[in-house]
Every structure is written in structure tokens, then in C-alpha cells.
Amino acid sequence: LMEIVQAIEALQDSHLKIKFFKAVTNVQRTVDLYGVTALAFSFNGGKDSTVVLHVLRAAMALRNAGLPLCNGSAVYGPGLGGILSFFFERRDDFTEVLEFVHAMNAQYELQVRKMHGDFKAGLEQLVSVSGVRAIFLGTRRGDPNAHGQDEFCPSSPGWPPFMRVNPILGWTYADVWAFLRATWVPYCSLYDNGFTSLGSVDNTRPNSPLLQPVEFHAVIQCTVHSAHGYRCEHLSAEQCCNTADCQISSMQNSWNRAQAQPDAKTVPGMGCSALRKEDGSYAPAHLLYDIRMERAGRTCAAAEQPSTPRAIASTAALVIIGDEILSGKVEDVNTPFLCRELHAIGWQVAKVSVLPDEVAAISAELRAVSKVYDIVITSGGLGPTVDDVTMQGVADALDHQLTRYQDLEHRLRMFFGSNVTHSHLKMAEAPSGELTTVDYKMADGRPSPFPVLLCRNIYVLPGVPHLLQIKWKAVKEHLTSATGRLEPFHSVSLRLSTDDETAVAPTLQRLSARFEGSVGIGSYPVEGSSDGAGIILSLESKNSEQLEAARAALITELPPGSILGERRDSSTL
Incomplete structure (x- = not known):
């Protein structure tokens, strides 16, 4: 259980950490106010309810162990420490939801009380018979029933009297998925198949913005694979099925391995550069970009959902490595370069870390961020000297051994010839088991002996700026091939004559x-702008309609004549 707390602490993400421990404190204060025997937890098997389940478990474990919130270990017994768990079972529930609730009940010994019939009548019985005075719910702001609710909110008139306790009321859709992915707790399998909000089987479908587009480049139909539901991507027909006969069994194994890794987009092996299965599959729920579409799948079964092209958030973390950066001896130019480049192709850089040349620090950070973000890009620490320890850090983060790859060694020996040294061959070492080489060509057209190494979802790049920029081109092409074209960011910036941010703060708060x-x-x-501007306000979105609506609302609320100028889609302020 304490792994949940430790996982949140290891993120070093103050935003999620603050929300998590605030929710934990909310639970603990509720116990202080009412006592465990007067508390209940409404568990419905959805993502929000699952988060609350583990917040409750963490809060009760920390409380029962008498520990402060952020250290130590605890021994925690079954259930929720005396808090009653209940589940309203309906005949139109998804089988997957019922199976998940049953599994959680067994795994955590929740002793869930199954209830049937009318929800309001069931609550009346629960309050009157069981003495429940407060109920933990998974309500979040933005939910249809959340209007006017606070973290502690009495039940509505006409309902049985109890206190609604909403520990994650202020959490966003992104917060929920950041928590679930960071802690690796189980959740209902429907969320991995395009469902983003769960109702009944009659009114819930996969969310159409998550429908995976099928994109191919120079596609040659493979008669062998087409019978198995696959297509090959090749430059020419001669490249297809001429290498080891493109054995189906080997390809099937590669596909199965890729399916076990949600981030995998291509299947290497047996002469085929990539494989994708054409089955109308949906991306996982955590990839939904436009959170306004969270409930888009909650509709009439016969209704058609409008499609939003590529409304999928792809997040990246940058890990910049080097004592010289931290000491200020060398200016970090790689971070702004990568941020601009990723932003330009629709990726959101969600975190940047700067670390020393220390294996432990590198491995700890990579282990954390690689679980939360879609890709990680490292910079620095790849040379042949003793302080170049990035690869060891990557290996440790992925729980793999650092090994010398024959292919990489062969490339280095061919490049350096008789001058090759043991120091050169250090650059042939990489984590065992999960390595993809991303090749690119040198200026003379020959393949580089130093390919980009992709370890699971971690791209490992050099720290020397001009080398990083050369290799970035290969990474950019690889990302585009793997994910397809992402919706670009659009922006509006307004230059204001005032320099008093307090004058615009309330307006920005309302818009936010x-x-x-x-x-x-x-x-x-x-300061010092030629037009006398004192503040620049920036609006940015992948959704053009929402951007224009925000712009119009902002201009309406700003004082007349305060706008000196406006820019759109600028890469700088």
C-alpha cells in the first residue's frame, strides 16, 4: 500500500502531490469528525471512484500507523479500516465493471455491500439502518451532478440526510489519469479500449476522438500477412517476404509483444519495417486531449458521435543531464530547442528535469517520468568518459542489465577501424531487452554509426547541441511515423498597455x-518594449473553437483601449 504514497512522492510533481495529500487529509479529518463506523464509500468501478478507493486506503493506512504523510512504512490490514463500502448493481452494468468491482473486493477485502433497486431508496436504508452520516464519493467539478458542491457538502433537500465528502472534487481528468498511471493500481479494462466515462451498456460507447487512425507510407499489400489481418509497410514489394520468408509465427510473436506494451506503435522483425493491425481499435482513455469530450461516449447507442481528428494529448518529459549545466558553466540550449520542436509537432512538454551525472539520480527520475508521460527525451552523458553514465541510469530505471550490443559494436568498429578503443566500445552498451535503434544518415548520405537509441519510451540523445539537433530530425520522423500527425497548437497573444497584473488577475481566473x-x-x-506594453497575455489550445471563444471572452472583459496589439501562432511572446 505504501507504494502508492511513495509513487506520488517520487513524481516530484507538486501539482499532483498537493492534490493527493489534500485528499488524504480530507479523508482523515472526516474520520476525526464522524468516526469510521459512521462512514461509507460509494464504489461504482469507474476511474474516479477507483482513485478515491486508493486515497481512502492510503489515508487509513497512514492514520492507523500514526505516521506523518510523507515518510515511513505502514502495515495495513484488510478493507478500509472499518469504512463501509457499497455498490449499486444494475442489470445494465458492463460485465467488465462487475468483474472489476468483484476483483477489487477480493483483492482488498473490502466486503462490498451490493445493493439493488432505486439509488435514493437504497441510501435511505443505508442511513437509517447502518447509521451512516457521511459518504465518500468520486465526484469531480465538471460532472453533471457537481454543480454547487464543495468537498464537504450536505445532501440535497428531499434526500436522506448525510454529508457528501468529495476528496477529489478539484481533480481534473488529467489528474485522475496521472495518478492511476503513476501508482500502477488496477482499473477497469474498458478504459484501455476507448471508454472515457462509464454509464450503462445502453448509453455508453467508446469515445470517437480516441479511434485510432490507420496511416501507412508506401504501403505494399502482403498476401501472406493480409490473411492474418496485418499489412506491411515497405518501399518496394521486393523487400516484403523475401527475408526469412517473413514467417507468420515470428511476426505474430512480435505483434503479441507490442500489444503487451501500450506505447508500441510498430512491430519490428523479419524484414518488415512496421506492422499495424486493422481492427478499428481505440486509444486508451488517458490519451484523450480535449477533456470536454470526456463524456462524449455517454450517449444514445444509436447516435453517431462527431469525430474530432487526432484530439489526443501526447506528453513528453525532458531529462537534461550534466554537472556542467547545474554549475552554470555551460548554458542549456537543448531544453528550449526541444520544447520548441516538440510543441511545433503537437506534443506537450509537461516536465523538464536537470540532473547531475549520477546514476542513482538519473535512474530514479527516469523510472518515475517514463511511467507518467508518453515519451521521455534525455540529453547528455553518452560519451566515452567516466562521467558519462546516462546509459547505466536508463538500464537501472528499466530494471535491465547494461549490455554490449553486437550490432552497435560492429558499427563502431567499421567506423573507427584499427583505431577503435575500449572507450569507443563503451558507446555500444545499452539496456538489454528493450532497445530500438532509430537510424539516420550523415551529411555524405551514409548511415550514421551512432543511431538514436530508444529504450522502451525513452529516447537517449547526446548533450552536444549540434549533435542533438542532428539526431532530433530522426526522432521527429520516428515520432511522426509512430503516432501520425497530431493536431497542432494554436495561440493568441495580446499586448496590454498596463503593467499591473492584479488588474487582469480576476478576469484570467474566471477564464481559467x-x-x-x-x-x-x-x-x-x-519591460522595455518598443510599443510600451507591460503585460502579454497568452491563450493556447489545440481546439480552434475554444481558443476563439476564450479570446472573445477575454477581449470583452479587458478595459477599452488597453490592447496594443495581437499576434497569432507565434513561437515567441
């Missing part, structure tokens, strides 16, 4: 609440 998750809003003071 209204467009939360769909439009990014920022305010940036400037």
Missing part, C-alpha cells in the same frame, strides 16, 4: 475556470 483543460492561459510581464 471556464476553459479548464481546453485552453492554456498565461500572463507575462515585460
